[in-house]
Amino acid sequence: MSNPLAKMVSQKWHPPAPTTESFAGKTILATGATAGLGLEAAKKLAGLRVSKLIITARSHSKGQRAQQEIETFSRAGSTPPAETHAPTTEVIPLILDMSTFAGVQKFAQTLKETVSRLDGAILNAGTLQSQ
Ligand SMILES: NC(=O)c1ccc[n+]([C@@H]2O[C@H](COP(=O)([O-])OP(=O)(O)OC[C@H]3O[C@@H](n4cnc5c(N)ncnc54)[C@H](OP(=O)(O)O)[C@@H]3O)[C@@H](O)[C@H]2O)c1
Numbered sequence: 001m002s003n004p005l006a007k008m009v010s011q012k013w014h015p016p017a018p019t020t021e022s023f024a025g026k027t028i029l030a031t032g033a034t035a036g037l038g039l040e041a042a043k044k045l046a047g048l049r050v051s052k053l054i055i056t057a058r059s060h061s062k063g064q065r066a067q068q069e070i071e072t073f074s075r076a077g078s079t080p081p082a083e084t085h086a087p088t089t090e091v092i093p094l095i096l097d098m099s100t101f102a103g104v105q106k107f108a109q110t111l112k113e114t115v116s117r118l119d120g121a122i123l124n125a126g127t128l129q130s131q
Pocket of ligand 1: 031032033034035036037038056057058059062096097098099124125126127
């Protein structure tokens with residue numbers, strides 16, 4: 001189907017099947033993963049056996065709470081094929097406050113010190129500035 005609008009309408013009624021591809025060996029960043037869409041995306045990634053999952057929060061307590069929730073979900077719901085011994089997900093919470101540029105720079109520096117590469121990123125944390 002080459003018409004993008006027709007494809008979009010068609011996918012509303014016939015959504016693509018959820019991916020079951022293994023993410024073992026991958027390092028993925030999910031920002032704003034303490035609640036809402038970011039948390040659900042992080043759980044999905046953990047279920048797909050991402051090796052390292054970097055999540056962000058504005059406080060240590062929120063990051064640790066989300067880490068525990070993702071790890072609990074991962075342990076309870078993981079169903080890797082028995083023949084593959086994929087490693088479990090290591091969830092690493094980091095601090096990110098996007099309300100200031102300094103906060104973004106600090107996060108970028110910490111991220112560089114924490115992992116040597118990223119295979120993917122879900123940049124979900126967003127801010128709405130009134131001015
Ligand atoms: N839900 C929808 O229907 C919808 C529709 C269109 C677009 N969106 C967009 O999708 C994204 C997620 O929406 P949501 O409904 O899942 O949001 P949510 O439940 O309110 O979660 C927001 C997440 O972003 C983080 N966050 C908030 N302000 C931040 C900041 N200044 N710096 C860094 N992180 C911050 C929060 O982290 P803390 O734990 O630190 O608070 C939390 O993890 C947003 O960008 C939103 O604009 C959502």
